[in-house]
Amino acid sequence: MTMPTRKIFGLLALLVMLTLYCAGCVFVAVQYLPDSKLAELIFYPLAGIVWVFPAIRIVRWMQAPPDGT
Numbered sequence: 542m543t544m545p546t547r548k549i550f551g552l553l554a555l556l557v558m559l560t561l562y563c564a565g566c567v568f569v570a571v572q573y574l575p576d577s578k579l580a581e582l583i584f585y586p587l588a589g590i591v592w593v594f595p596a597i598r599i600v601r602w603m604q605a606p607p608d609g610t
Contacts, residue, residue, distance in 0.1 A: 551603035562592050
């Protein structure tokens with residue numbers, strides 16, 4: 542796969558992943574998060590950091606050298 546193609550697929554994967562992640566965070570916050578400021582203080586920073594780990598994997602895949610080189 543060429544670099545431009547890989548970057549397009551990676552960008553689309555990031556957009557889909559972030560959209561689903563945000564929707565999942567909202568669902569969890571609305572359905573399961575108790576009405577507690579302490580719970581919010583823990584949940585939102587944690588949710589704001591966790592998305593980075595799958596995104597890093599996608600970006601590394603996007604930056605990998607093309608197959609066959």
